[in-house]
Amino acid sequence: MMIAMEPLPYLPLVLALLGAPMLRSVINRTKAWFAGRRGPPLLQPYRDLRKLLSKGAVYSRTTTWMFRMGPAVGLSTVIVAALLVPMATIAAPFAFVGDLFLFGYLLALGRLFTVLAALDTGSPFEGMGANREVYFSALTEPVLLLCLATLARQTDSLSLSRIYPAVGVFSWSDATPLLVLVAAAMLIVFLTENARIPVDDPTTHLELTMIHEVMVLDHGGPDLAFIEYTVALKLWVVGQLIVGIFVPATQLTLWGAMLADVVGLFVLAVLVGVVESTMARLRMPNVPQLLLGAGALAAMAWLLVLQVGS
Amino acid sequence: MILLVSGLVVMVLAGVAALGCRRIPRLAGTIAVSGVLSGSALALMGAFGALTGRAPARFTLSTAIASANALANDSGALAIDALGAFFLLVVLVVSSLAAIYGLGYLERNTRTGASWFFFNVLVASMAFVVVADDGFLFLIAWELAALSSYFLVVQHDERAEVRRAGWVYLVAAHVGAAFLVVFFVLLGQHAGSLRLVSLAGPLSNAAPLHVMFVCALIGFGTKAGLVPLHPWLVEAYPVAPSHVSAVLSGAMSKLGIYGLARVLTLLDPQEPWGWTLIFVGSSSTVLAILLALPQRDLKRSIAYSSAENLGIVAMAMGLGVFALTRGNQGLAVVALAGGLLHVANHAVFKTLLFLAAGALQKATGTLDIERLGGLLRRMPITGAVFLVGALAICALPPFNGFASEFILLVTAFDTAISIPFPVDLSGLIVVLALGLASGLALACFARLVGIVWLGEPRSDSASAACEVGFLMQAPMIVLAIACLAIGLGVPWMLSGLERPIAVLMNTSSDMVGGVLKRFSAASLRTVVSVGAVLFGTIVALAVVRKLMLRDREVSQHVTWGCGYTATSSRIQYTGSSFAEPITELFAPLIPHESRIRLPTGTLPEAAELEKHTLDPCEHWLYAPAFRTIRSGLGSLRWIQHGRIRLYVLYIIVTLLVLLAWNVG
């Protein structure tokens, strides 16, 4: 498999770049609906981004180039990661054996730079956030790999662009329990990666209880815009990995499948909103338990795959 | 081959010369380093042929050693093939760079003559290990390397912890060598000769293959620092001068892998070995990085991560063994390629990290991360290269660490998919171990970079630090560039590994080359282009950001403290608290001793909590074992009670028993 040269494979990227902030609006609207409020307008995230991008910046005297690099690297990694994820039956622009690992490690790279930027400020709160971030992600990474390994084994393939269309084929007839387990585990990974309840609460106001938000306390202006956009894009990209499991892409037409994918993403956003409205954030010491639970689900899925295979 | 040998001789002679002019430290250093450099150049020229594929060369030293060892029939022979040449390259490149660095590092030391002498002997003997064709010579070179490095480790023997560390190292090296002695004895007995390189073929199944393998694994694994054989390493690496730590970790630990690789060519791989390697490798990987996390000593933390990386190599070899025993040659090629590539990568980034840590130590006088901080401002170059090293060791794209871990992950997935139960489980184990380890490595190095280089200085010595000299910078910069270059040039690197792997698998290099080429085409080339795209995106975004901020107001302020403005450096998050939650989660695996003094009374005094993480293997395995041996031996001490009458009784009883046994 090689690098795609025709325009079609880049379409999902364009969709992602354009539609990602909308996911956050959907989540916010859902939560507002549960709270009985009307919520911000759907285009509010775009407005926020524009506003931030047009501002100047204030930097801490403690910080170095590391702090300034953080948001740019974080955004780049998610954009490049988006280039690896297929949509519907469209293979990703970069599709090759093992691209799923590159996907995971790209997210890790972005995370490291966010963490380092946070530590660069010397602030105790940001240090704490950084600490929690690396702690929880150390536990999610093997879960994500295990989930993908299960799918890979099931589809005998080592590329996201092959796995996902194939998942659509066999999916729900012969491997329902397996897919449910994988999807559940991946949902937890998704929530953790994107710093959502029950792992993290993006809307809290108490620094001591934050993870992601506290890390970016000192950023402002275009840097903060990059970060906000990164968050949105990450929701979209990682969300696709879950939605892809449910969309039987090969049974639909190309455009139908694309549509289903996008709709699926918004359903996922609504689901996130529902979860955030009905659940409380876990206590920090309980988070690892949740993640290990996800690991257990993934392991079960793996064992099922083995059972089938042998 | 003559070139190679003369290169090594030059090295040793330069060492002797350095010892001779020890009264003029600067001259001694210059002589020794130029000896290492010119010797390495000569030796690599000699080895070049082997790496590029001409027939293995042989060279017989002399019959002198042959006669010292009564039985080995071809003692004293040196030979080099592609596998040896690969390791020779790693050893000599690392050592040369470390030597240049050492020249700057030891600048103000006075007692450098002996230090340089041992350094040169160490480098030469490591090279001898790799080119020894005769097991006996191998052992001699092996022990010589251990011995010379011991003297380097204890260079600052006025400190008690250095003496202790050195001794632990010595004991570990000796015990490891004892297992190798058993291995070679059995090899000699069953193969009829001690040839390592120019052997006739793998040993038949009549030999006690499993016993031999276990002996070799323990012996070589000790040098590599695989868990549970690692405790010496975390003692010795930190206390050694940093250029020596770099050589120990970057070059010497690889000799353990070299040994294991040789063993796989000498003995027919068996499936249980795959399990052993996977098990040892995965537990090394996870446990070592877990232990690296809470360390306060920067070099100790890096040392633990050395054990982690060698564990990764062991897992790669384990997968290779599985693929070989199942006859899946293609998979074996890729697994071993991943392993060898990781050997080279680890040599590059671990050397880099140790050198940078040494620069830090020289600039600040401490390695305690709780006393460092804010150094990126003060030592921009060293900080940047340390960051590169950290990125590489966390296996983040597009650096070299990612390349090898990527290959390994693909192999593991492939194993899990294509090889039937129960071997496919091994693939899963590798995936899980690598996943967990890379997450933990990220945490570990985020902590090291963040606490040491970023934020505000935590002590006066840290705030007074300034950048080190060019002699120390240059090798680090070279290594940092190598991290990126290997990461982006992986497909071409792999084609260089073709012949070493062919030797390792005892097959033709065409087959290996074909497999590697297909693998490169299927994924590695694309990985590289993604890396390039990533690089481009980052640059583009940075430029965009710069352009946007160009005409706007950019101001400086103190860090936002949530309203608290009187911040000081003491308020920062500490390294210990950064590590605490994770170590707490894995508490059953990590023993610790804590001392707590709670506030009591109406006017409580200051409360105190002290917590030390201990090494589980040391704490639960070696310490009790040594205690048992010690007390067991101690309980026999009454034998020598000082009573002469009973001494006579010993003689009589011996006599009577022997008479009765002999005559009756």
Added chain:
Amino acid sequence: MNTVLFEIVLVVVMIADIALLGTSRIPACIRIVAAQGITLGLLPVVVDHAERPHIIALAAITVVLRGFGFPWLLSRSLRMLGVPREIHPPLGYAMSTVLGVVILGYCFWLGARFEVTGSGMTRLVLPVALATILIGLMITIVRRHALMQVIGYLALENGIYALGVGLSIEEQLIVELGVLLDVFVGVFVMGIALHHLHHEIERPDVDLLDELKH
């Protein structure tokens, strides 16, 4: 050779062994060893018909040394040391005697395993000589007095002498010379050491010499 005389000599030696084990007073022990020595001095004459003059000469020297020389030396040392008897022997006299008998039994058992051909040997030589040797050694073990150690050693030498003469080894001269040298070294050097010991420890008890251990 006169077998009856030969055996009588051996029996006397044997009795002396047991007596040595059962005696507490050191002067008496000295006398017993002396008597044993004199008896043994007769052995070459009994065995060899006294045809060769140097044998007679050696026998005479043996008698003089073992019967009178060494006992005199030992008595002198004893006077110097000043403690004429064994105090608290590690093994009581009764038990020592029993032990002596056990050793004799062992030696007879052992002796029976050897094929005795050659000239001039009775079946008694080997067991009795061995028993004397072992009992001499036993005395160094079950007695604490420094002088008793020397006496034990002397008994050991008596046993060796008996063995050497009784087995009538070809190079008889060597045997005699060897045994003499041995006994000389033992008694003289030990005597000198005893002399120094007297200055270093308060009583001649070898168990006080236990500073060097482990």
Added chain:
Amino acid sequence: MLTALFIVPLVAGVLALVVPRVVRRVLMPITGLVHVAIMVWAWIVRPPPELDGWIALDPVGQIFLSIASVLFLATSLYAAGYLAEEDPGWRDDIESPLPFINAPEAVFASCFLFFLASMTVVTLAQHFSLMWIAIEATTLATAPLLYFHRHKRSLEATWKYLVLCSVGIALALIGTFFIAVSGQTAGGHHIPLLLSELTRTGVMLEPTWLHTGFVFILVGYGTKMGLVPLHSWLPDAHSEAPSPVSALLSGALLNCACLGIWRTLQVYASAGQVGAARELLVGFGVMSVVVAAVFMVNQRDYKRLLAYSSVEHMGVIALGMGLGGPAAFAALLYAIHHSLVKSALFLLSGNILRVFKTKSAAEVRGALRTSPWTGGLWCAGMFAITGTPPFGLFPAKFAILQHAFAHGYVVIGIVCLLFFAIIFIGLTGTGLAMAQGEPPPALGGATRPQWLLVLPPAFLLTLSLVLGSYLPAPVHEVLTAAGATIEGAR
């Protein structure tokens, strides 16, 4: 000319009693030099037997003679320096409150020379009785040497040495008798106790007598050699003797006793009965290694540490002899290197004792700083004695282990390796700590080396290093020939 080998030191020994002090101190090294010269000459011309064949130079004897000769030269040089440093009058003892005085220097010098004479005879003797007498004479010559420092501990050591070695030597005499009898019973005619005769007619020897003789000789000479459990005197004597004497005792005297057993083994081998003897030697060897290890871990006295190490090495030599074949060759090689290294270490321990005034290893720190030469050589010696390459004990040890495994003594090989490791830990743990660290402040800075006290051990260690990597062909030949003597061809 062979006779001169022991006449020269004998005469010199007598002379030492009468000449003035200055001459006496020079006399010892000169005698050593002459002795080495004759020894080298003997390597070149291979002199014929003398005194009716009672004295001859065969390969085994030649090896042990060379060891003794070289060691004597080194230790006599050292002794000259040592005596010059010794305080002649009453002085305070380091371990007890009582003061002590040295024995007269004349006695020391002449006994030292007599010691060489007697050892030379041991190595040359072809007749069992002569060899026995010579070994006895070594005891006689060494007892006054042990009691050079006249304090209670050295007296105790001397007493134990005397009693135990006398018992041992007496047992060896009995063994010699038994061997004589075994030759006597063979068809009515006597086989003389000459080695050549006995090995020629070995098959005619009566087995029961021979076996018993061997047991007695093994226990007897084994006591002198220091095999466990007969070794009890050895740590005391070696640690309490003056350092040059310890060096010679450990390096040369133990070998002489070993030679006694070797000779008997030769007879045994020619009788084709060597099997049982081998088992005994292997057993003693392993026991020695094990028990020595017990005392080398946590040993507080560094001279005792070295002494126990001698017990261990004698055990290894016994093991090698017991295994036979190439292991016998290795055992001889091992004996050579052990002698060189151990003597060097004892000499160095004398230097350390002189500087630090204590035998407690825990109180010695920073020898590398107070006396760099002694400290450096001490470290090198520690590694040499534990069989670390490139020193010569390593190949020998390797070969012995190789044969232990090859001959099915797998368990024994493993036990040995385990205890070698324990010994390594005990020895280096104590020994290296003495060289490293900061010296006690009372000692002040580095002192200028006293060359007479540093060069001899340096020479011995260098010799071991050189022989470890390069064994000249003639030596190899002689070693091979010597190793073959206990092969038991028939």
